[in-house]
Amino acid sequence: MKHLSPTLRENRRYVLTRIMPSDPDCDIRELYYAIADSVTSLYGDCIAAEVHAATILREGEYLIVRCRRGREKELCCAIAAIRSINGTQVRLTTIATSGTIAALRKRIRPEKQGDPITCTINSGEQSGIMYADGKIDLIRRDMKGQELVYLTKDDMEKFHATTTKPDGI
Template sequence: MSIRPPTLREKRRYILIRIEPAGAPVDQKDLYYVISDAITSLWGDLMAAVIMAAVVASQDEYVVVRCRRGTERELLTALSTITSCRDTRIALRIVAASGTIETLRDRIRRVKAPDPEYPPYPECSFDKKPYLIYQCNGQKIDVIEKGFKNTNRLFLTREDLEEL
């Protein structure tokens, strides 16, 4: 179809989403399929066609999802039902909604950089087991058990580590 003049185009909304945990390996295309599945599963094909969701941009842990104006509520509800992407456990946190992608890009730029106090992979101990610090952001510290067998992430705080 040819591009319509601006007054005849459908209005869109852009949703800024943060992927948790930080550093999760999520591909933009995989995420699109997961979102599409979630919408179809919750609302059905009919509503999925109305929402017209698409992943239009991604930057580090942030993703911009597009939808038709007026269907934000349905999209956000469907996004909250996403629990994994290609066997990687994730959670999508809604940060902001806007009429333009540029506003959301500004928002990403304003977000604080990760805490440099804890560089990745220094050792720590929790519950009498050695762990490697994987991610640190303010009070939040993600650790992975040392060794190659168990790579499950634990979600702790600074106080949890200082207490020991």
């Protein structure tokens, strides 16, 4: 099959987005459905067809999304309007837009590695992850299930929490 000549091919733009929290329970297909859903519900089927959104690749907490050139604004707006995927609250932040995937790959930073910690708050043990910049994502478990609580190192002092790392320090 003969390929289309470059002048006949549609021009595309690529959008780099960051997923928060960094490890949501969703794969690239579910992310695509969330973005496509958001574009359709905000702009309707006609504009969604013109945007022609597609997920290209996922590297850790980063996702590259493709759209037709000139429709980046609609895509970024739809990405900002995403609230949850499969019932899990997420946030997709647009970082950059470019005409090539290579340019966006340069903007991808290595994933922040946090230390797993165990906290004792009000004599209850909770596990979480502490990052180098002082952010702590704590997993709160109760009868209803579990949910993430976002706090900082300074907040732990307020809650009179004692923190221990897996090595016991």
